Amino acid sequence: xxxxxxxxxxxxxxxxxxxxxxxxxxxxxxxxxxxxxxxxxxxxxxxxxxxxxxxxxxxxxxxxxxxxxxxxxxxxxxxxxxxxxxxxxxxxxxxxxxxxxxxxxxxxxxxxxxxxxxxxxxxxxxxxxxxxxxxxxxxxxxxxxxxxxxxxxxxxxxxxxxxxxxxxxxxxxxxxxxxxxxxxxxxxxxxxxxxxxxxxxxxxxxxxxxxxxxxxxxxxxxxxxxxxxxxxxxxxxxxxxxxxxxxx
Amino acid sequence: xxxxxxxxxxxxxxxxxxxxxxxxxxxxxxxxxxxxxxxxxxxxxxxxxxxxxxxxxxxxxxxxxxxxxxxxxxxxxxxxxxxxxxxxxxxxxxxxxxxxxxxxxxxxxxxxxxxxxxxxxxxxxxxxxxxxxxxxxxxxxxxxxxxxxxxxxxxxxxxxxxxxxxxxxxxxxxxxxxxxxxxxxxxxxxxxxxxxxxxxxxxxxxxxxxxxxxxxxxxxxxxxxxxxxxxxxxxxxxxxxxxxxxxxxxxxxxxxxxxxxxxxxxxxxxxxxxxxxxxxxxxxxxxxxxxxxxx
Numbered sequence: 425x426x427x428x429x430x431x432x433x434x435x436x437x438x439x440x441x442x443x444x445x446x447x448x449x450x451x452x453x454x455x456x457x458x459x460x461x462x463x464x465x466x467x468x469x470x471x472x473x474x475x476x477x478x479x480x481x482x483x484x485x486x487x488x489x490x491x492x493x494x495x496x497x498x499x500x501x502x503x504x505x506x507x508x509x510x511x512x513x514x515x516x517x518x519x520x521x522x523x524x525x526x527x528x529x530x531x532x533x534x535x536x537x538x539x540x541x542x543x544x545x546x547x548x549x550x551x552x553x554x555x556x557x558x559x560x561x562x563x564x565x566x567x568x569x570x571x572x573x574x575x576x577x578x579x580x581x582x583x584x585x586x587x588x589x590x591x592x593x594x595x596x597x598x599x600x601x602x603x604x605x606x607x608x609x610x611x612x613x614x615x616x617x618x619x620x621x622x623x624x625x626x627x628x629x630x631x632x633x634x635x636x637x638x639x640x641x642x643x644x645x646x647x648x649x650x651x652x653x654x655x656x657x658x659x660x661x662x663x664x665x666x667x668x669x670x671x672x
Numbered sequence: 673x674x675x676x677x678x679x680x681x682x683x684x685x686x687x688x689x690x691x692x693x694x695x696x697x698x699x700x701x702x703x704x705x706x707x708x709x710x711x712x713x714x715x716x717x718x719x720x721x722x723x724x725x726x727x728x729x730x731x732x733x734x735x736x737x738x739x740x741x742x743x744x745x746x747x748x749x750x751x752x753x754x755x756x757x758x759x760x761x762x763x764x765x766x767x768x769x770x771x772x773x774x775x776x777x778x779x780x781x782x783x784x785x786x787x788x789x790x791x792x793x794x795x796x797x798x799x800x801x802x803x804x805x806x807x808x809x810x811x812x813x814x815x816x817x818x819x820x821x822x823x824x825x826x827x828x829x830x831x832x833x834x835x836x837x838x839x840x841x842x843x844x845x846x847x848x849x850x851x852x853x854x855x856x857x858x859x860x861x862x863x864x865x866x867x868x869x870x871x872x873x874x875x876x877x878x879x880x881x882x883x884x885x886x887x888x889x890x891x892x893x894x895x896x897x898x899x900x901x902x903x904x905x906x907x908x909x910x911x912x913x914x915x916x917x918x919x920x921x922x923x924x925x926x927x928x929x930x931x932x933x934x935x936x937x938x939x940x941x942x943x944x945x946x947x948x949x950x951x952x953x954x955x956x957x958x959x960x961x962x963x964x965x966x967x
Contacts (some may be wrong), residue, residue: 455747481847505853517848519841531832582853607794 430489432457432586432617433478438487440641447473449641450487455619457585460612462620462628462649463478465638466662471621472514474638478619479504479511491630506534508585512592516575522566524555527563527574531581541581543546548577568585569600576607580616587611588619593627605631625662629653637661674757678806678929688810688921689819693874693896696826696909697867703843703907704863704962705758707765708898711749713890714776715742715871716878720885723876724791739872746868747775747861753822758856780887788886790920793879811812817876822873823913825864835862843907843960896920903949905956912955919946 431454441450447470455461463471477484480501489496491507499507505522519527526549532541549556552573560567563574579587592608593601601624603640608631612618619655622628629635629649637658642663652658694712701709720737724732753772757765797811830836840850842859850856874893879885897916904915922945926938934941949957 479851481851499848500850500856502850502853502855505851511851513848513851517845517851519844519848521844522837522840526837528842529837530849530852530854533838577850 430456432459432489432492433619434487434490435478436468437475438468438477439485440477440482441485442473446485447478447641448484449588450577451638451643452639453636453643455586455617456538456613457617458612459634460608460618460620460632462622462632462635462660463638464622464625464628464635465492469624470641471623471638472590473641475511475619475621476513478617479509479588481513505582510579510582510584510587512575512579512587512589514594516571518563518566518574518578523560523595524563524574525526526560527578528555528559528581531578534582536601544581544583548580551607552577569596569648570604572596572600572604573607576604576611584616586617586619588621590621591623592620593622594622601627607656675806676928679808680924682812682816684921684924686815686819687924688917688919689823690874690877691897691900691920692913692917693741693819693822693870694893695900695904695912695919697870697874698894699901699907699909699912699916700839700863700867700870702901702911702914704839704846704860705754705765707769708762709754709867710766710769710894710898711773711776712775712867712897713894714780715746715868716875716890716893717777717780717885717887718742718745719875720873720879720889721780722787723793724885726793728967729957734793735872739869740874742872742875743868744867746864746871748878749776750864751863755815755857755860758860763797773779777887784887786887788884788885791879792883793876796851797880803901811877811880813918815881818873818877822870835859836841838915839863840909849864863961871893871926889900896923899943899946903946903956905959907960908956908958911956911958911960918957 433453433455435451435453438448438451439446451474461530463474465471473482476482478489480496480499490648491509496504496506519530522530524542528545535541536571554570555574555577558570563571566574576592592604596604608618608620620628620632629652631647635646635649637653645655647656658666682952698709698712701707719742722738722741723734726737749772753768754765757768791793797809797814799810800807801810801813802812803834830840838849838859839862842854842856846856849859871890875890878889878893896919901912902915903919904911904913919942921943923938926941927935930941941946
């Protein structure tokens with residue numbers, strides 16, 4: 425009971441199906457406020473499906489998701505951000521034809537404290553100077569790394585309690601990935617809880633308090649990153665050596 | 673410039689404006705919902721019959737009532753027919769919009785009959801006025817002015833207001849807009865209300881021009897305007913307005929420029945031009961961004 429209450433996000437028995445194929449086969453996950461938790465695993469392990477189903481972007485075929493104790497089933501997609509969950513989906517999904525400033529304004533859609541939004545935006549501009557410099561430009565003209573910064577900044581403008589990110593390093597140069605991860609470290613310092621999905625386990629481990637290793641739609645290992653890296657089963661889970669788990 | 677050239681130019685501008693407004697009404701809904709709303713023609717018709725029903729009242733009151741009727745009908749079709757289908761395959765949505773269009777048209781025929789009815793709406797607009805040294809009909813000047821004002825107002829609304837920002841975001845990536853908290857129902861209802869308003873405006877101008885209302889009065893406009901949204905670039909609002917305008921203006925210019933023997937085949941030349949545009953620019957003159965499959 426007390427364990428459940430302390431969890432900011434609690435997922436139990438979550439199942440996602442595409443037709444007959446189960447992409448996520450009954451996953452349990454808990455995140456306490458202030459933690460950074462990552463889900464790593466090879467391509468096709470079901471990580472993106474899991475994250476999308478937690479947020480309700482795709483329907484789940486079974487299981488339960490609770491945020492701060494409230495069930496999320498039946499909550500409209502557009503109401504989640506008001507509850508304090510922000511989602512940076514795979515591929516960043518910035519609005520390419522809108523300006524950087526307009527993208528950021530949409531991040532604050534559910535907020536009514538306009539003065540504070542303005543102050544938050546100025547603070548984000550200090551953190552992301554490139555966004556300040558390009559605020560009047562269409563976001564489609566930004567580079568991949570800049571778009572990722574914009575997607576994260578946009579999500580932060582809703583002042584989330586929980587930030588969920590899907591593959592923030594995807595398609596970015598190593599130097600840019602450093603920058604993005606440096607930024608996530610800074611976000612954690614402000615007390616935002618982070619759930620991160622990554623194929624790049626090394627990067628994710630360096631940032632996370634705990635990690636889950638996903639393969640074939642299931643969690644096969646979990647624990648502290650250091651312990652996981654040292655665990656011989658980790659490489660097996662990641663690269664499929666001696667494992668029978670099917671990958672869709 | 674000589675009288676015939678200016679006259680043709682005024683014709684092209686005013687008819688182009690009508691089609692631009694119609695195409696924009698269709699393009700707005702398509703951009704957000706991926707629905708090609710063929711029932712747009714019935715919004716034009718209901719506004720026309722409202723003008724007929726209220727004939728004799730002050731024209732301003734009749735116009736306001738016509739706008740209210742078309743907006744209300746647009747909202748009702750959204751709520752009853754299209755909302756339950758939200759997220760459905762575009763082909764399903766298209767068939768549904770045909771069904772709604774036929775249903776409304778036949779219902780209208782049931783109550784008012786299929787025959788055209790004459791209405792002398794705003795007869796003053798038929799007068800000739802001297803402008804720029806030539807004689808033009810005041811209706812044309814009004815049509816051009818109204819189209820320009822409405823296009824400017826709509827683009828201001830989309831650019832400068834919070835609502836407009838949410839609509840543009842929804843048109844580019846509806847799911848992501850909702851993830852950020854943009855309320856789907858509100859954005860879609862607003863788009864339908866605006867398309868009703870545009871249909872009513874077009875209706876008032878068409879009725880004043882032709883002096884006739886009939887249940888199928890919106891059909892031709894809708895089909896040609898739809899062609900306009902396609903050549904403009906489906907999903908792009910600026911493209912819809914431009915494409916609609918060009919198609920409308922091209923009809924008039926073809927009528928004026930083709931040798932008399934060929935005028936009967938005006939539409940064939942129009943669609944030849946449309947085909948050429950699509951061969952050269954398959955995604956339209958101003959392609960939409962982010963026109964991707966949504967999850």
